[in-house]
Structure formats: C-alpha cells, structure tokens
Amino acid sequence: MLNKRRFAIVSSIGISALLTGCATNAPQDTWQPKGPNSKLIDDLQQPVFAVAGVIGLIVAVAVTYTIIKYRDRGQPIPEQIHGKPALEITLTIIPALILAVVAVFTFGAIFKLAKTDDTEMIINVTGQQWWWEYDYPVQNEYGITQPIITSGQLVMPVGTKVLLRETSRDVIHSYWIPALNGKRDAVPGRVHTLRLEADEPGIYAGQCTEFCGLSHANMRMEAVALSKEDFAKWVANQQAPYVSPAAGTLAKQGEEVFLNQCVRCHQVNGLTRADGTPAIAAPDENVWSGAAPNLSYFMTRNTFAGAMFDLLSKQCRDEVWNAPSDKIGAKYLEGVTEDCLNQKDLRAWLRNAPEVKPMYANPENLAVSNGKYRGMPYLALSEDDISKLVAYLITLK
Amino acid sequence: MFSTGFKYFFGVTVLSVVALIISLAFFDKLALAGVAISFLIGVGALLAGIAAATSDGTTRDANLDTTETTTQSMWPLVTGIGVVFVVLGLVTSSIVTFGGVVVLLAALSEWMVQAWSERASTDSSFNFSVRKRLLNPIEFPVLAAVGLGVVIFMFSRIMLSVDKATGAVLFIVAGALVLVAGALFAARPNMKRSVGASICVLGALGIGAGGIAGAVSGERKDLVEAAAEGHFTHAECGPEKSKYFDKGSEETLSLRSSALATVTYRDGELFVNIQGLKAEQKTLTVPRSNPSNIIFRNETEGKFRLVAHLGGKKDATDKSHSDETCTQLVEFGAEQSLTLNIPKSSGPDNTYYLFIAGAEEKQIAVVVP
Numbered sequence: 085m086l087n088k089r090r091f092a093i094v095s096s097i098g099i100s101a102l103l104t105g106c107a108t109n110a111p112q113d114t115w116q117p118k119g120p121n122s123k124l125i126d127d128l129q130q131p132v133f134a135v136a137g138v139i140g141l142i143v144a145v146a147v148t149y150t151i152i153k154y155r156d157r158g159q160p161i162p163e164q165i166h167g168k169p170a171l172e173i174t175l176t177i178i179p180a181l182i183l184a185v186v187a188v189f190t191f192g193a194i195f196k197l198a199k200t201d202d203t204e205m206i207i208n209v210t211g212q213q214w215w216w217e218y219d220y221p222v223q224n225e226y227g228i229t230q231p232i233i234t235s236g237q238l239v240m241p242v243g244t245k246v247l248l249r250e251t252s253r254d255v256i257h258s259y260w261i262p263a264l265n266g267k268r269d270a271v272p273g274r275v276h277t278l279r280l281e282a283d284e285p286g287i288y289a290g291q292c293t294e295f296c297g298l299s300h301a302n303m304r305m306e307a308v309a310l311s312k313e314d315f316a317k318w319v320a321n322q323q324a325p326y327v328s329p330a331a332g333t334l335a336k337q338g339e340e341v342f343l344n345q346c347v348r349c350h351q352v353n354g355l356t357r358a359d360g361t362p363a364i365a366a367p368d369e370n371v372w373s374g375a376a377p378n379l380s381y382f383m384t385r386n387t388f389a390g391a392m393f394d395l396l397s398k399q400c401r402d403e404v405w406n407a408p409s410d411k412i413g414a415k416y417l418e419g420v421t422e423d424c425l426n427q428k429d430l431r432a433w434l435r436n437a438p439e440v441k442p443m444y445a446n447p448e449n450l451a452v453s454n455g456k457y458r459g460m461p462y463l464a465l466s467e468d469d470i471s472k473l474v475a476y477l478i479t480l481k
Numbered sequence: 482m483f484s485t486g487f488k489y490f491f492g493v494t495v496l497s498v499v500a501l502i503i504s505l506a507f508f509d510k511l512a513l514a515g516v517a518i519s520f521l522i523g524v525g526a527l528l529a530g531i532a533a534a535t536s537d538g539t540t541r542d543a544n545l546d547t548t549e550t551t552t553q554s555m556w557p558l559v560t561g562i563g564v565v566f567v568v569l570g571l572v573t574s575s576i577v578t579f580g581g582v583v584v585l586l587a588a589l590s591e592w593m594v595q596a597w598s599e600r601a602s603t604d605s606s607f608n609f610s611v612r613k614r615l616l617n618p619i620e621f622p623v624l625a626a627v628g629l630g631v632v633i634f635m636f637s638r639i640m641l642s643v644d645k646a647t648g649a650v651l652f653i654v655a656g657a658l659v660l661v662a663g664a665l666f667a668a669r670p671n672m673k674r675s676v677g678a679s680i681c682v683l684g685a686l687g688i689g690a691g692g693i694a695g696a697v698s699g700e701r702k703d704l705v706e707a708a709a710e711g712h713f714t715h716a717e718c719g720p721e722k723s724k725y726f727d728k729g730s731e732e733t734l735s736l737r738s739s740a741l742a743t744v745t746y747r748d749g750e751l752f753v754n755i756q757g758l759k760a761e762q763k764t765l766t767v768p769r770s771n772p773s774n775i776i777f778r779n780e781t782e783g784k785f786r787l788v789a790h791l792g793g794k795k796d797a798t799d800k801s802h803s804d805e806t807c808t809q810l811v812e813f814g815a816e817q818s819l820t821l822n823i824p825k826s827s828g829p830d831n832t833y834y835l836f837i838a839g840a841e842e843k844q845i846a847v848v849v850p
Contacts (some may be wrong), residue, residue, distance in 0.1 A: 203757035219850045221766035233850035247757040274739040368824030374770025
C-alpha cells in the first residue's frame with residue numbers, strides 16, 4: 085500500500101514536470117529560436133540533446149536493471165574481478181569520440197557566435213541593479229545622428245546583425261533573450277559583446293541570469309524587433325525635440341514636480357528649469373550605480389521599473405504582444421495612450437517604489453552605501469503630486 | 482592535578498572570553514577584532530586540552546625531579562625595548578608603535594614558552610628540546626621571511642640609488658653570484674659549515690652595506706625630479722615641458738578586449754574606431770557613471786598625449802579651469818589606455834571632448850547620453 089502511494093506521488097511529480105514542457109505561454113522558451121544566432125545554438129543542442137538523451141536512457145535502464153536484478157537477497161558475494169583492459173579502453177574511447185565530435189561542432193558554433201566583423205549596428209547595454217540601459221551611438225546610416233538612450237526595452241531592426249556591447253555599473257549581471265541568442269555576462273570594467281538578430285518583428289522576453297542582488301528576479305528585459313521602416317520611425321521619434329506641456333495644465337504642474345523631485349536622478353533630454361538652464365540629472369550623487377533610467381520618450385516604452393511592470397494595461401499589452409508580425413510595429417509605435425496606461429502599477433511605484441519592488445532603499449541603511457540608494461527610494465509624494473506626475477509622464481512620447 | 486601548561490592556556494582562554502564579552506558589550510563593530518579574539522579562544526582551549534591530555538608532554542620522557550632548571554633570559558630586556566618603542570611611537574610615528582607591538586608580542590611569546598619549558602623537567606637538555614619542538618616551526622619561517630625582507634629592502638635601496646645601466650649590471654652580477662654560490666654548495670655537499678655560513682654572511686653583509694650606502698645617498702636624480710614634477714600623480718596634461726615626466730610610458734596593453742574604443746592620431750588627425758562599426762568616427766559615445774577604457778594610438782611622427790576634457794570652461798587668459806585627464810606622451814607606433822568616468826550627461830553646460838595636447842583644434846566629441 086505504502087509503495088503504491090509513494091509510486092503515485094513520484095509519478096505525479098514526474099508527470100507534472102513533464103507537462104511543463106507543453107506550456108504555450110512560455111516567452112523564454114529556449115527551444116523556440118527566432119533568429120540566426122539562437123538557431124545556431126538550437127541546431128547544436130538538438131542533436132547533442134538527442135545523443136545525450138539516448139546515452140542517458142541506456143545508462144538509466146542498465147543501472148535500474150542491475151539494481152533490481154542483483155539486489156541483495158542474501159546470496160554470496162560473487163567473484164570480484166579487477167582490470168579488464170580491452171573493456172576499459174573501449175569504454176574510454178567511445179565517450180571520448182562522442183565528445184570529440186560534439187566539440188568540433190561546439191567550437192564551430194562558439195566562433196560563429198563570437199564574430200563581430202559582420203556587425204551592422206551596435207548598441208551599448210549597461211546593467212545595474214536592477215534594470216538595463218541601452219544607448220545607441222551615432223550611426224548615420226540608421227538615422228541616429230545623436231545618441232539615443234532608453235531602458236527596459238531594446239528596440240532593434242529585423243534582419244540586422246546587431247552587436248550588443250555589454251558592461252555593468254555595479255555588480256555582474258547577465259543578458260539573456262533566449263529567442264535571439266545565448267547569455268552573456270555584463271561585468272563592471274569590461275566590455276563583452278553579444279550578437280542579436282531577429283528574423284521577424286516581435287517582442288522577445290528575457291531575464292537577468294546572474295544573481296545580482298535583492299531584485300535579481302525582477303530584472304527583466306524585452307527586445308522589440310521592428311521592421312526597418314518602423315525602426316526608422318522609432319529612431320526619428322527618439323530624436324524629436326522636447327515639448328513642454330502647455331501652461332496651466334496638470335501636466336505642466338507635473339513637470340514642476342518632476343523638476344523638484346525626479347530630476348535629481350532621472351534625465352529628460354531638453355527639459356529646462358524655470359530660468360532656462362538645462363535640467364541635468366545627478367544620479368551619481370544619489371544612486372549607488374551612478375545611473376537612473378533616462379525618461380525621455382518614456383511612454384514610447386511598454387514597461388518600467390526594470391521591465392518588471394507593464395506601462396500598458398493588460399488588454400492593450402495583449403493587443404501589442406499578440407499582434408501579427410506585420411502589425412506589431414505599428415501597434416508598438418503607438419506607445420502608451422492615456423486609455424491604455426497601467427495607472428495602478430505606475431501610481432503604486434510613484435507612491436512607494438521599494439514596497440512594490442524589493443530594493444536596498446531603506447533610508448536607515450544608507451550609511452553602508454555612502455548615503456546612496458540602490459534602486460528608487462520612497463519619495464513621500466502626495467496623491468496630488470502623483471496625479472500631476474502621471475499627467476506629465478504621459479506626455480513624454 | 483592540573484599541569485602548568487593547562488593552567489596557562491586555560492587562563493589565556495578565560496581572559497579571551499572576558500575580552501570578547503567586553504568587546505561585544507562596548508563596541509558595535511567587532512569585525513576583525515571579534516574574529517581574532519574568537520580565534521584566540523579556540524586556540525587557547527585547544528592548547529589547554531592538549532596540555533591537560535599530555536600533562537604538558539613531560540610525563541613519558543622526562544626526569545620529573547622537582548628541582549627547577551631556570552636559565553638566564555634576554556626576553557625581559559627585549560620586552561622592555563618593545564614597550565619603549567610602543568610609547569615612543571605614540572609621539573613619533575605609528576610605524577614605530579607597530580614595530581614595538583611586534584617586538585613586544587614576539588618577546589612575550591618567547592619569554593612565556595621559555596619559562597614554561599624550563600619547568601617541564603629537571604633535565605635542561607630535555608627542556609631545551611621541548612622549547613625547540615614548540616617554537617622552531619614558527620621561528621624559522623618568521624626569521625627567514627624577515628631576513629628575506631631585509632635583503633630585498635636593502636637591494637631595492639641599491640637599485641634606486643644607482644643609475645639604470647649600473648642597476649642592470651648589478652642585478653646581473655648579484656644573480657651570477659647567487660648562482661655560483663648555489664652551484665658551489667651543490668657541488669661540495671661536504672663543505673665545512675663554517676665556510677658556507679661565511680659565504681652567506683659575506684653576501685648578506687655586502688647587500689646590507691650597499692643598502693645602507695644607497696639609503697644614505699638617496700634615490701637617483703631623475704626619480705627625485707620626476708616625483709617633484711608630478712610624474713607619479715600624472716598631474717600635467719599640457720604639451721611636454723619636463724625632462725623626466727613621462728619617461729618610460731607603457732607601450733603594451735592588456736585591456737584590449739575591454740576597450741570602449743580606439744582613438745588614433747594619424748597624419749595630424751584624430752579618429753575613433755569602435756568595435757562593430759567599420760567606418761572611423763568623429764564622435765565617441767561614453768556611458769555615464771561608468772569607467773570606460775579607451776586606447777590611444779599614436780600614428781603620427783613624434784610624441785603626443787591624448788587629453789580628455791571632462792567639463793568646465795577656460796577663461797579668457799586660457800588658464801585652465803577645466804577637468805582634464807590624459808595619457809602620458811606616446812611615441813610613434815605606441816599606444817596607451819585612458820579611463821574615462823563621466824558622471825553627468827552631456828548638455829550645453831557639459832561639453833566633453835578629446836584632443837591632442839598642444840593641438841587643441843584636433844578634437845573628438847564625447848557624447849554622454
């Protein structure tokens with residue numbers, strides 16, 4: 085009876101684990117490559133997995149058979165033999181040969197994935213606790229005449245060999261968009277490269293894969309692949325001049341709140357103070373990593389807080405994510421409208437960020453970080469100020 | 482009932498526990514001190530246990546006549562010298578205090594072990610062997626390290642006082658002498674100990690005397706002047722003025738794989754090469770608040786330095802009020818790295834650029850998004 089119960093429990097766990105492989109809503113599935121780099125990895129891992137699986141199965145069956153067949157039933161210990169050179173050499177050579185064949189293809193894939201001389205576009209990627217920053221150096225052939233900076237969502241043209249140049253401002257992070265390539269560590273003081281290329285327009289989800297502190301699990305990223313035409317539109321928009329909200333509006337009041345509170349860390353390109361001087365953020369004086377997301381064109385993104393929260397309401401998000409390949413660009417470029425804004429999460433974030441995302445932002449513990457926050461602190465904003473800020477942020481498109 | 486060794490180490494353990502309790506009660510941050518005291522407690526307890534279990538290691542081999550065999554000891558005198566150094570250091574330099582503490586600890590340890598070993602039995606030769614067994618494994622490595630340190634220090638004084646060419650010759654001669662001495666010892670294993678010791682003493686005396694002479698005469702002129710000119714702080718970013726500044730700038734780099742860009746000065750023009758971009762650029766994008774390495778390569782005849790202007794303005798008299806960092810002078814065909822860490826985004830008030838010292842019109846715009 086007991087054995088049956090144990091068998092049932094073990095079987096249930098095994099079947100449940102097996103069934104997770106049937107999940108359809110799995111945006112970080114490593115078995116569904118969407119670009120040549122991930123296909124290269126997939127083409128390698130499929131046969132290796134098959135060979136390893138067959139060998140693993142043979143070993144498992146042999147071990148199970150031996151355990152059952154020769155289990156201790158009080159029989160005398162059989163004769164112990166030592167040394168069987170022919171068998172030992174055979175059992176050494178066979179795995180060595182298998183590994184040698186695997187190594188040949190693996191090295192080939194590694195060298196192909198490390199190529200940088202066929203790059204068509206570069207994007208600098210900087211990790212910090214707990215968000216990713218992307219800056220696009222001047223590349224006139226793509227219309228990037230001044231550097232573009234964004235965060236949370238990497239926007240790239242399809243069919244283009246993009247080279248990410250990764251680094252970190254604080255601890256080691258790791259960049260991974262499973263549908264587009266393998267993972268690559270972002271290490272402070274070093275520049276590591278990672279090739280990305282998407283075959284079709286779409287949004288591809290990823291996750292930091294190097295434990296980097298309290299909110300490591302909330303350090304997400306999304307790569308948005310747009311058609312070349314849509315990408316050009318996105319680039320043009322990211323370089324458009326700043327437009328201040330009209331005087332007397334709630335958004336204008338929000339701009340003042342932003343200048344008083346947020347600009348200490350967050351930059352909005354083109355924003356000026358009342359006396360006309362440019363408002364330059366100083367995150368190096370307030371944040372441990374020395375950087376906070378640049379919020380210029382904030383509402384052209386679909387996520388915030390390290391891509392932990394959606395800026396779009398669920399329905400609007402689904403409309404973008406589930407749009408057909410030829411429509412997704414247009415849907416994405418619409419950005420966040422007032423109707424689609426996920427007010428609940430955005431307001432909660434502005435109200436008390438450390439409450440909704442674990443961060444070392446307790447003012448009582450600042451002595452250990454030289455008075456600097458890791459992540460966004462609690463700003464004690466009034467509900468009125470939050471409404472003004474939301475009204476202002478929605479204009480940043 | 483309890484052996485002398487046990488009583489001693491038990492006392493050390495109890496005192497350490499008291500010290501730890503007091504430390505916990507009165508100090509917030511124990512860190513290293515807490516670990517050290519805890520370690521002392523552990524060691525004291527272990528040694529107390531061993532002493533109790535073996536009756537100080539005396540019962541099997543020793544003549545246990547109760548007559549004591551104490552001898553004269555120099556350790557009280559050395560302890561006194563240590564105390565003097567500690568006190569002297571309080572009004573002179575912390576290094577003197579540190580030296581005094583080291584002397585004090587060494588003397589107290591030696592004194593305690595000597596006192597303990599002399600009461601192990603009435604057999605003085607056995608007592609001496611007990612002391613040796615306990616202390617030699619510590620004394621020999623420590624003395625060897627100290628001796629080696631003295632030799633290295635003295636040799637460094639010699640090398641810093643003589644000119645570069647003489648230094649190279651001295652190094653070769655010293656190395657050859659060590660090789661000859663080693664070969665001699667290996668070839669004549671039956672050599673008299675006194676001869677071997679004499680060779681070692683002569684060598685040590687030679688290096689010691691040379692070191693003292695070098696220390697008295699001081700460092701060679703170019704090192705002194707280079708220090709005075711800020712060579713080591715790398716204070717000067719203008720065109721070359723000094724005879725000694727920038728001597729021996731490095732010409733090889735190991736950070737090639739982690740460079741943001743390579744800046745080349747070719748035929749009087751500056752270019753930037755960025756990994757992944759085929760065309761040479763005239764703009765460099767640098768992430769804010771993140772140390773970024775660039776490589777400067779000089780492909781123009783002559784020596785040039787790359788200067789990074791990191792904000793601030795210059796007044797009418799061209800007296801620099803700007804923040805600048807620069808490479809050393811780089812010869813034709815050579816390269817050097819420069820690390821930029823710019824905390825603020827570019828803007829009308831924050832203009833950043835790279836230029837060649839003495840030819841400021843040759844610029845590369847640095848954009849910090």
